[in-house]
Amino acid sequence: MEQKKPVLSDATGEHVYHCAKCGLCLNACPVYRETLVESHSPRGKVQLAKHIIEGDLDITKHMSDILFSSCLLCGSCVAACPSGVRQDALFSGLRWRAAERYGLGFTKKLFFQVLSRGWLMSTSAWFGKWVRKIFGGPWIENRMKVGNLPVAGVPPMNAKPFNDEFPEIVRPDGAVNARVLYFHGCATNYVFGDVGRAVVSVLTRMGVEVEIPKNQSCCGLPIFLSGDRKTSLTCIREVVHAFSRKDVDAVIVDCATCGSALRNEYVHILKELRDLGEGVDDDLVAAAEHLAGITKNVSEFIDAHRDWLPPFPPYTGEKIRVTYHDPCHLVKGQNVGAQPRRLLKLLPTVEFVEMAEADRCCGGGGEYQIEYGDMSARITNRKVENVRKTDAEFVATGCPGCNITIGAHVAKDHVKAIHTVQLIRNALDGKGPGE
């Protein structure tokens, strides 16, 4: 008789038994707060996972839809769970099994193949830019919405990939306080080149030698969160190979999502694939564990070494009001929330104002906003309303995904989304936030 393959590794599966069904995750979940239906809640899906693991519930098409449509994998439930249940591990594992069974859909498949191959990514980015130039122009884009995302508000592609702008090693003038590797991720490389420039500028001014490895892969997170673990493994291997080094002080990441991949997800996924006999060995797990230990978010790193910052030049202009949005993958995934706020309050150019529910999801969820536009819009509206109430001119954040989602929706109010590190760089240049 054929032995039935376990759905998840024992270590991951055991989590379902530690759910006390207390319900404290319900309020934390942005989707449940909108629909108020139990199957959309983390508790509901954990209980379904329990039935699947025990073998009395099949991963039906409906179940697959629940896994993808009612979860942004924002990790809010993980942060809220008093019992320490890793809902994210359970749900991403089940998405993997669902995708194995029902496939990914053609566009997703193509998208992930592109993401997982650096050269394809750069080619397609150029292609996208070209298409935009030929067919685009504001007259068409102003009317276009992809899912919940107004296209007009989405920033254009970089003129050339960020990685090509700098030599592999950028040395500071003067003494070297630390040596770091910079993992810039796809977003900085292809869309937010200025974030990358700001990272390099601030770090070198702090006396940090920045090495920017060539041919960086995608972190793989958008791929494995969609269930395509096999493709994502290509990315994970490449990143671990290039960045898990013992001769550097830290690996700096400017993107909340990439950071949570390198820090939290790799080790978990690799261990699970190892335990399930999917061709991952102990050496790779150990290298990923080392990488997790040295990875730092850029705001976190700058904040920890504030004393390395040169003094800010005097600023006589009017202070600009700035609020801060906590990306889920940063505040919940990496516990980085106080640091960017502390830095923003340091800036002579900025009047910092806290928004209500700053740590609530923006509703973007990467691809989620495109595929499940209606739900995403309901969550985003709440965020936009909270931004508006602050009267801020800028929303600082630490995630390109949130930047695109929030930025695209607040553009009509003349509010801009910006990375915290860009504001720091501008202040060091003696310039206001928007200059």
Place this chain on the structure above:
Amino acid sequence: MIREETIQKFREIVGPDACLSSVEDLINYSYDSSVDEAMPDVVLLPQGTEQVSAIMKVANEEGIPVTPRGAGTNLSGGTVPMKGGIVLVLTRMNRLIKLSKEDRYAIVEAGHINLDLQNRVKAEGLFYPPDPASWSVSTLGGNVGENAGGPRGVKYGVTRDWLLGLKVVLADGRIIQAGGITAKNVTGIDLISLFTGSEGCLGIVTEVTVKLLPLPPFQQSIQAFFPQLDGASRTVARIIGSGIVPVALELMDKVVVNMIEDSAHIGLPRDVEGTLLIMVDGEEATCRKQVEVMEKICRDEGSSDIQVAQSAEEEDKLWLGRRSAFGVMSRKRPTCVLEDVTVPVSNLPAMIKGTVEIGKKYNLTIGVMAHAGDGNTHPMIVTDKRDREEWKRVEKAVSEIFHLAVDLGGTLSGEHGIGLSKKPFIPLIMNDDARRLMVEIKSVLDPKGILNPGKFIE
């Protein structure tokens, strides 16, 4: 099983999006925060009293069981549909219908979330006291159904004490209003009390009118640590005896404190046997004086360390740990059996001592937590239901805890309700005639026995 034509009728009443029958949805409404589970046949999410009434008419005609449910966070199995049928989920009926600052009351639909109401009225300088640990998600309707309490119960009582009126749909679909919006009301039998805590066995509460207080101008919390658990429980009895009425007076033993610290990392000392968490509110000068008196009592009873919260953030942190205690217990072992036996506060030291001894006798890990100020103890047995031998010991220990509470002049449940788990123990506390009276009352209101059948009124 419900016939497809009947389900079609329900679908027409609530709309296709609010009539759920996939196996996934049925599983998701088969449980609450307690241990037992049972599958419904269909899940309905009505919007508005009229829809509830229409559903009840059909259900009553056809004799289909109906179990009303809010967020499903009760700890007694009150919303588990033991006989299948309909789970009637009221979460989408969550409007704030009226908030009167002048007359200090609010009317909400049953699905309104407790904390949302708290925040809303606070913005107007008002205060709604009942604060069950599940307040961030539990609904007012659910709070009424279970007559929920919370830490603030010492000073402010339980949900019933804050109700002015209820709109109730009866088993056959008729709609009644019990009480009103006035602060005083003795017109007729007190129907509000009849429905409150009836766990959905007598009617479906669809609207709740609560009275509100002016927001107290000041509050302060202190935390005291004791090398002996006994010293902590004696302190409780002495504070209450001194004439101070704290808002909340919580006791936690070493097991609970360590579990909370594992989860919340708020710097609780791991080696002390007993911890008290006390809050007072009112005028600042009075509060500070009360804190002084309480500090002295704590020291007299051997407290090794007393901390006074210095800011609102510090207060929130202290109380967040306490609120998460139930979930926290599931970190080490999968199943947490949480009881809520309540005794006169003077017998609290004996109750706690006895609970610890029962834990030892049956070789179980029992965390002791209590809303100590009102004698409401929450022994939490941490176990794994998959271990059958241990589960037998758990059942024996629970039974002994109930017997002990009754011997000490106490009762089975202070605020969680009877639900399923405590049903067999009702005879300990109510004689045959009293139980028969409950059955007779139910038979008048629900002659076909469709409302939450299989629960404590049988």
